[in-house]
Amino acid sequence: MNKLVLALLTIGLLAGCGPKKNKSGKDDFTFEDFRQLFAEAKLPYKLTPESLQEKSSDSSMISPEVLKQFLTDTLGKSDFPEGATIKFYPVATIDGAAVNYFVVKAVGKSATTAYICFLDKKGKYLNRLPAAKIESKKDQHFFSIDTRQVIKVTNEKELSPGNKSIREDFFGVSEDGTTTLIMTNSAGDAAAGQLFNPIDTMKAAHKLSGDYLSGENSIISIRDGDDPKSFLFFISFSKDKTGCKGELSGTGRFTGQNKGEYKDKETDCGIAFQFAGGRVSIKEIGGCGAYRGVRCFFEGSYAKKKSK
Known part of the structure; x- marks a missing residue:
């Protein structure tokens, strides 16, 4: 009987030592766990330069393992210098008609960037769009998504005091995550x-x-x-x-x-x-x-x- 009890205790201990749910990217970290890292948002949605610049707590940082598991490990590589240290933070998740949107902030030494990641309704990563970036107070990119799920990326650059150039790019998103540039609106000292x-x-x-x-x-x-x-x-x-x-x-x-x-x-x-x-x-x-x-x-x- 003692041997049987000892065997059962051993099995219980081994089972208790198995992987647990956390942000480290272990196999049992589910898509629902990943989704709960993000704040729930609804359309219309807007990410302003002010909110992008807000400092995020390192405790909320997404680990490379989790990033690779649910999104992609190449996120940020084309927008930051090779070998740069990049910290990724969850910002918001939005349910769309064709795809779901996950907004991720990437913080590097020289710039802060935000990506809209497109996932299908089953949680499969499809594509991403770099949609916001802060390099300086004179050069800012930010975005909004309207109720028709058209993404507007606004690029503002200060040419001189009181004089800005503005470019607005409008994108549509298909079910496979492909983005299409619908139109571009540019204005410097534009008249109405x-x-x-x-x-x-x-x-x-x-x-x-x-x-x-x-x-x-x-x-x-x-x-x-x-x-x-x-x-x-x-x-x-x-x-x-x-x-x-x-x-x-x-x-x-x-x-x-x-x-x-x-x-x-x-x-x-x-x-x-x-x-x-x-x-x-x-x-x-x-x-x-x-x-x-x-x-x-x-x-x-x-x-x-x-x-x-």
Whole structure:
């Protein structure tokens, strides 16, 4: 009996010495364990330069073994000098329609970069997109993903005090993780007429439809909706003093003869439109922080541009 008890205890001890779940990359570290390292986020999602620069705790760092197990061990190698020490940190995970997005921050000595890693619905790694980078205060790249799952990568470079060059690249993502460049919008000292307007060619027969301008870098474009009670809109603005920017598009509803309103289905963002005297005034009626910087709002008065 004593021998039997001793044998059972030995088996129990050996079983207890087996691998346990942790961040070291052991075989029983599951995909669900890996997913829980990331903060859950929803669309629309935006990674700002300020949040990218926030210092991450080394206790949250992703080990090379785990990185290789669920993503790829080549992450960061083409964007950092050979032999450089790179620390990887989990930022956010977002469920998409075709693929899921895992945002990973890579910190090196000379720069901080963020990657959007695309995984299929079973957790298989497909591809990655370098989408944000901070090299200096004068050269910053950041990104956002809208509710249509279009990724916008914004590159800002300060040419001189108060003068910036801005390039916006828009990407679509297929089920296999392949990214496609949809369009590019570039602006230095761009006038509103030079900004890319995604609804520019749509029907504008309604008396309130048209392009409304404010300064050189801000536009509200209004186009006809599917019925007389609706309208399409595109808003893009840039504040000269603060450099704060915002962009939003959608379908609004007329609530009166010269009034309209938009309510976002994904967030609590709302915009009120007031038309009068060849102008449109807008005001936020909900939190629209997902679509603009923290130091500005969707507000102001825009004058209607005379049609050619």
